[in-house]
Amino acid sequence: MAETSASDILVRFKNVQKSYDGETLIVKDLNLDIRKGEFLTLLGPSGSGKTTSLMMLAGFETPTAGEIMLGERSLNRVPPHKRDIGMVFQNYALFPHMTVAENLAFPLKVRGMDKTDVTERVKRALSMVQLDKFANRYPGQMSGGQQQRVALARALVFEPQLVLMDEPLGALDKQLREHMQMEIKHLHERLGVTVVYVTHDQSEALTMSDRVAVFHQGEIQQIDSPQNLYEHPRNTFVANFIGENNRLHGKLLSREGDRCTVGLENGERVEAMAIHDAAPGAPVSLSIRPERINLNVQQEQNRFSGRIREFIYLGDHVRIRLEACGNSSFIIKQPIATLDPKLSVGDVVSLGWNVEHVRALDPVAVAE
Template sequence: MSDAKTGVGANGETLVSFRGVQKSYDGENLIVKDLNLDIRKGEFLTLLGPSGSGKTTSLMMLAGFETPTAGEILLAGKAINNVPPHKRDIGMVFQNYALFPHMTVAENLAFPLSVRKVAKSESIERVKRALAMVQLDKFRHRYPAQLSGGQQQRVALARALVFEPQLVLMDEPLGALDKQLREHMQMEIKHIHQRFGVTVVYVTHDQGEALTMSDRVAVFHQGEIQQIAPPRELYEAPHNSFVANFIGENNRLAGQLLSRDGERCVVELAQGARVEALAIQTGEPGAPVMLSIRPERVCLNGRSADCANRFNGRVEEFIYLGDHVRIRLEVAGNTDFIVKQPIAELDPALAVGDTVALGWQVEHVRALDPSPVE
């Protein structure tokens, strides 16, 4: 386990390729429709999506526990469709840890090394390094039942890394942990990845987890990747309505395209108001569109004076969240329009029932396909 940190996809080298991969269990319905995906060596890629979107099935095909119905999976340039899981040089971390209860922590870590016939002296040294990496040196002689959930997950992580695989797959590994421990483990896994540069493919339905940990995120829906991008780009520049609504909080205003000029367009809302927006995914003039505006991009009162798009809103509710407040307003007929305000910027005189000026800049509103959220 070398300490040399490799740059994330520094040389752009591809480690894994899905080429036209499909998966069906009944011969009719495709769980994975036509997956074409390159995973770069050294990157942390998260497969994100709701239940049944195809993300876990894709991971299981890569691991070798499921066989593609069509298409090909390449690992380091070689087709692995017919290679059994234990010969793929892949580490796995599951939500339920999958530790051997009758083995001590050290024996659990030594097991994948003995299977690979690593010499005893080398095995002892690698187990020692792996335990130090997850800060469990003092627990080497304990059994899994004597450890907390977080400690067991650390052991599972160390076991997946101890034989120095070229690829580590993680399937909802933090799902069973409480919020505080989960957030701590997110950082721990991220830092281990940064330190050792191993390629990680991580499956979760938790968008916050995906944004926090990943170099890139692939958003799955109905068996297809809707968008793949670095976390910030995914959040700030969603390609369609599904991604805009699945990643983070999003205000939606339904309207009709009036005109388009290059990258910008004008949209008329139901009540006749007009909004100038970025034209991301629009049809011809007259076609329906959905406007997407993030709650933290909306300016209130005097801050809205310089905004290209200005409205009045009626305050419906305050939701206090410690460091910030979510203000629910009625805006252009939408009664669930949310504005996020840091506590330090909140006007203490603002009350439910007040009419308030608000606005947003053109670059913060995106005209997208009108497809409903599913």
């Protein structure tokens, strides 16, 4: 990807820290550039610092150290309502005593816009989220999905340059959540507004984002496109947090260029991509995605045998749990169409994967 020039940056976090007690840093020395027009997701487990970072950008929290810039101006002393930022929360935060149209008009009236403009903007925003017929309804008369659309329209109605979304789909059921993910993604593509989105749901992050920043213990572990995060995780935390992952523990035996040989605890050897910079003899953790492993195929560089322990049927694919490579919960994903119907529990099978699909990463405690 081409280098981003300064004029393409909308938001810049410079050495931002946040502590609530003066001792523990919830956000540690955050440096992050958010590009104009991009959909950036902050992803991570609870307590990783993602929501705190969003709240500092919104103005509801103040950085303990460092500076947040929006365009050319520092936001550190700008109150939330003067930041030109739209906000969508998980709980919608709609005014129950106001109709949908009045809810949407509110941020415009606060900004002193005249009546004709307000009416026109509200109409446009309602049409954008396909709620034209709901202008005179009250939030209490609408479903969760409809209320979330109103919240979305209200965040966009004053045409801010930046919209922040904090777990906005968390309260919706799975089907509606997936539908709304696509709605928001398409809306973003149409409007070209910059979106910063917070979630702990990895599939949501992968589906919607241009880039994802993975947070852990107050620091960004990796910021990348969804595909790169999934296929090329830089460390064990990212490999385990994004998607499903088989993890094997071993020692680095030798390294040549970008490849290495790892000895597993049971004596088997694996050829892998050398991502973690370890010296021979040092512990490493291997990461292999379940869908990258093949059964009964001859040509891979890494071939082992395993005993089938369980089949887990999931409609379009089957997860097969095996005892393999010293791991009793080794998972392979196979599309139903390619599964050999003669396989059964207890069978010993050969399995293998190519060297480019296994990554030698930093070691983690086996007890984890």
